[in-house]
Amino acid sequence: xxxxxxxxxxxxxxxxxxxxxxxxxxxxxxxxxxxxxxxxxxxxxxxxxxxxxxxxxxxxxxxxxxxxxxxxxxxxxxxxxxxxxxxxxxxxxxxxxxxxxxxxxxxxxxxxxxxxxxxxxxxxxxxxxxxxxxxxxxxxxxxxxxxxxxxxxxxxxxxxxxxxxxxxxxxxxxxxxxxxxxxxxx
Numbered sequence: 001x002x003x004x005x006x007x008x009x010x011x012x013x014x015x016x017x018x019x020x021x022x023x024x025x026x027x028x029x030x031x032x033x034x035x036x037x038x039x040x041x042x043x044x045x046x047x048x049x050x051x052x053x054x055x056x057x058x059x060x061x062x063x064x065x066x067x068x069x070x071x072x073x074x075x076x077x078x079x080x081x082x083x084x085x086x087x088x089x090x091x092x093x094x095x096x097x098x099x100x101x102x103x104x105x106x107x108x109x110x111x112x113x114x115x116x117x118x119x120x121x122x123x124x125x126x127x128x129x130x131x132x133x134x135x136x137x138x139x140x141x142x143x144x145x146x147x148x149x150x151x152x153x154x155x156x157x158x159x160x161x162x163x164x165x166x167x168x169x170x171x172x173x174x175x176x177x178x179x180x181x182x183x184x185x186x
Contacts, residue, residue, distance in 0.1 A: 001060040005033035006050060008070045012037055019066040022095055026064055040073045044081045054081070059089030067096045076117040082110060148175065148183050156183035 005023035007016040016035045023033050036049035044050050050071075057063060063085060065071055071092075072078045082092050082101060091102035100106045135142060148156070152173055159169045170180035 001062075003028045003032060003062050003064060004053060004057060005064045006053060006070060007033060007035045007066065008040065008047075008050070009035075009037050010039050019070065022066040023064055026093070026095060028064055040069055042072075043074075043077050044072055054085065057085065057088065057090045061089075062091045062093055062100075062102075064093045064095065068094045068099075075113055075120050079110070079113050079117045082113070086110075147179050148173065153183045153186055156180060157186070160184040 003026070005020070005026070005028040007019035007023065009016050014037075020030075020033055020035065024030065034049045034053045036047055038047050038049075044054070053063070068078065071081060085092055086101060091100060091106070093100045097109070098105075099109045101110060132142065146153070156169050156173060159172065164172075166177050166181040166184060169184055170177045173180060173183070175183075
């Protein structure tokens with residue numbers, strides 16, 4: 001049942017000293033504190049030091065951070081990390097909030113965080129759908145670009161009308177048989 005600390009800053013001009021001091025005051029030994037210089041906007045899965053620390057943690061261990069935003073800026077990503085740790089029996093303590101996920105208050109905090117994460121997902125989904133609607137309204141063609149220009153599609157339809165097979169049309173247009181078949185039937 002060990003205590004492990006994680007301290008992160010976004011740029012090399014910043015220092016983790018205050019965070020490390022807070023972790024030491026909480027009883028985390030210096031050799032159990034992992035520091036990292038990387039943006040909080042990146043997923044915890046792409047932060048090498050945090051990822052190594054997460055792999056090292058076992059049931060009964062506690063991960064301690066000075067502030068919630070040290071784990072990440074995205075509620076969904078932070079919740080995913082805390083959920084992964086919870087399933088493995090690892091508690092998370094957030095010092096500035098006084099939260100310990102092993103207690104009743106911590107469970108309430110996780111429920112609130114899950115609500116915010118769902119809200120965040122819904123907002124992102126609404127923005128994507130709105131962007132797609134706007135693009136459609138402007139006449140932007142969505143999806144993969146056609147593999148054949150319109151004149152080749154028309155030629156493929158004419159060749160089909162003349163009785164040529166998909167294999168023959170494919171040879172003439174220098175495309176696969178399936179692409180020729182789609183063009184002939186578009």
